[in-house]
Structure formats: structure tokens, C-alpha cells
Amino acid sequence: MIRNLEDFVMDWQHESDSTLKILEAMTDESLQQRVNEDGRTLGKIAWHLVTSIDEMIGRTGLQFSATPHETPQPSTVKEMSDAYRKSRDSIVMPMKEQWTDESLLVEKDMYGEQWTIATVLQTLIQHQIHHRGQMTILMRQAGLTVPGMYGPSKDEWLAYGEEAPE
Template sequence: MIRTLEDFLTTWKHESDSTLKIFNTLSDESLNQKVYDEGRTLGTLAWHIVVTIDEMIGKTGLQFKATPHDAPKPGTAKQMAIAYKESSDAMVQAIKDQWSDGTLVEEKDMYGETWTVATILQVLISHQIHHRGQITVLMRQAGLVVPGMYGPSREEWLAFSDEAPE
């Protein structure tokens, strides 16, 4: 639960660092990986995480420079990682500069509903975690090593132990 800006900023730091670890592990070839023919590609999911910062937080009235929600998807994983970091960093700085803890209880129109800013921030975090989970499955299918986010991944575990936990 987000009760203070510091609550959000602390959680966002860990989650955005985890997203960057994932993005920095992607190869350009992996961006086309799909689970099934009609499914989203890994690159589409990654880009969706990037542009959601502008799309969702832009509805709060926060003034910051992020990758626009309608920006075309770039062709490389590196470009996606850079766009994500720049958008995330700009959002964090703008929050520090423009908001107070009192902002969290302000109500905003979100998708035809009324949400508090605290709810919007929590949904942004949850949304990112949700799609990052989808991306990790696609990464495994594409033959990439998934970095640990809430502890070591299997490969990281094996690097310091003879076997990974089941």
C-alpha cells in the first residue's frame, strides 16, 4: 500500500531496476518471440511497459518528459531500455519536484473510473510486474537467461551452488 511518496519511490526503485535488468538482457532477435501466433511479441510487451509510464501517469497531471504512449516501437532492445530508463527517471524526478504526500489522495479520472493517485501508482507497479512476468516466459523460450529480481534466478543460483532449489 502506498501511503507516502517515499513508499512509492522505494518500491519503484526496486521494480524499475528489475525491469532494466530484464530489458538489458534482451537480444534484438528475442523481441519477436511469441507464445502463440496471435500473441503479443516479447518486444511488444516490453514497449508496452515503456509507453505506459506516459499513458498512465500522464493522466495524473504530472508534468514530465516520457516516451509518448503512441510512440512507434523501436527496432532494438537497447533503444527500449534507454527509453524506459529515461521515462522512469523523468517521472521520479517530477514526482519529487511536483508532488507531496497529500497528492496521493487526490482523485483522478482513469479509464472511466475515479482513482486516487496512490491507486494509480500501485496499478503502475502491478502492471509492470505482470508484463515483466510474461516477458520472462518469452525470454526462456528465446533461450535467454532470466536475471533474478526477488532473489537469484536458477542460473544465478547455480553460479554459487551445485544445484538450484526445485
């Protein structure tokens, strides 16, 4: 729950670091991985996370500079990771400069509904978590090592010489 700007900054730091770890563990070849022929590719989901920062936070009125939502998907993991890093870093300082804790109670139009800015920020974090889960499945299908986010992943347990917990 986001009660003040510092709550968001702390959660955002951890969650965006986790997203960056996932992005950096992908390969250019894995960007085409999909669950089935109708599913989105790993690259498309990854790029969606990059551009959704601009799309979601932009609706709050915050003045910041992130990768625009309409930007075409690049063809390399490095370009995606670099764009994500810049976008995720671009919002914290402007928030601290332009908002107060009370700003979190201001309502904004989000997809035809009225959400508080705190709800937008919480949803941004949950949106990252949701899509990271999808991405880790596609990464496993592509034969990639999945980094841990809330503790060691199966791959990391095995690298430690331990049995992965059930």
C-alpha cells in the same frame, strides 16, 4: 501500499531496476519471440512497459517528460532500454516538486473510474511486475538467461554452482 511519496520512490526504484534488468537481458533477435502466433511478441510487451509510464502517469496531471505512449516500437533492445531508463527516471523529481503526500489522495479519471493517485502509482508498479512475468516466460522460450528480481533466478543459482531450489 503507497502511503506517501517516499513509499512509491523506494518501490519504484527496486521494481524499475528489475524491469531494466529484464530489458537489458533480451536480445534483438528475441524481440520477435511469442507464445503462439496470436500472442504479443516479447518486443511488443517490452515496449508497452516503456510507453505505459507516459500513458498511466500522464493521466494524473503530473508534468514530466517520458516516451510518449504513441511512439512506434524501435527495433533494438538498446533503444528500448534507453527509452525505459529515461522514462522511469523522468517521473520521480517532478513528483517531489509537484506533489505532496496529500496529493496521493486526489482522485483522477483512470479508464472511466476514479482512482486516487496512490492507486495509480501502485497499479503502475503492479503492471510492471505483471508484464515482467510474461516477459520471463518468453525469454526462457527464446533461450535467454533470466536475471533474478527477488533473489537469484534458476540461471543464477546454476551459475553459482548450486542446485536451483524447487
